[in-house]
């Protein structure tokens with residue numbers, strides 16, 4: 001296989017950033033050749049399923065990014081997941097199983113197994129211009145090519161923009177070591193705990209539902225208004241809570257844009273966005289959270305799609 005040069009060479013000087021980027025994406029290739037410990041760890045599952053593995057590369061400024069792409073060959077248009085952090089192995093493993101179960105695909109940024117790549121946090125790297133990049137501290141240089149390369153995967157899909165992350169236990173304010181926690185509200189962060197009395201569901205094995213109460217397991221959403229003034233998102237949050245999921249809402253303002261994917265999507269109104277955060281290692285809980293979120297969104301597993309087709313019943 002060779003690199004199919006879909007040959008997007010973007011010149012994005014018009015916004016005054018002066019940055020230049022190029023992007024290539026391979027044809028489907030043998031996943032064993034991915035040179036990724038994430039892919040290697042999941043190789044048996046990936047090879048058994050009808051999944052296409054492709055390698056995407058984005059060059060921009062001093063950065064040469066590698067994205068690992070997995071897509072379901074039978075149902076590629078299903079939900080698509082972004083995994084910005086290469087040290088969050090639980091999220092990757094959950095995403096692989098989700099693509100097998102629901103179709104769609106995933107994009108995982110390769111940072112050599114670390115959170116950051118050459119000093120840049122991949123989830124603080126979304127901006128269109130130097131001016132926008134200047135609004136946030138976490139980005140070293142504007143990255144319109146990178147941002148576009150990630151979001152272009154949503155162009156031919158109806159999927160909401162979906163991300164998976166893992167975080168550490170608790171947060172520094174309660175003796176924990178993480179930064180994301182339902183217990184850590186702030187000026188722009190409001191916690192909406194799940195309704196734990198209704199946490200049993202058809203998809204739940206029963207082993208994970210108590211873990212959904214954990215402060216580290218939550219769905220992160222961002223809006224540009226207070227939730228009360230945002231009826232569409234408010235309904236979504238209520239439905240997620242009713243499904244037993246914790247939700248953290250960030251209200252994006254002119255002063256708190258941080259170049260994360262969530263903020264970027266909200267700032268540019270690119271569509272619905274959900275990020276499922278779960279504690280490192282809590283694979284059962286994160287998989288269950290995925291199932292519940294997708295149920296709320298009306299996205300059925302492939303199995304159910306097949307069953308509901310009158311032509312495929314037997």
Ligand SMILES: [Zn+2]
Pocket residue numbers: 084085088123164165166
């Ligand atoms: Zn993360």
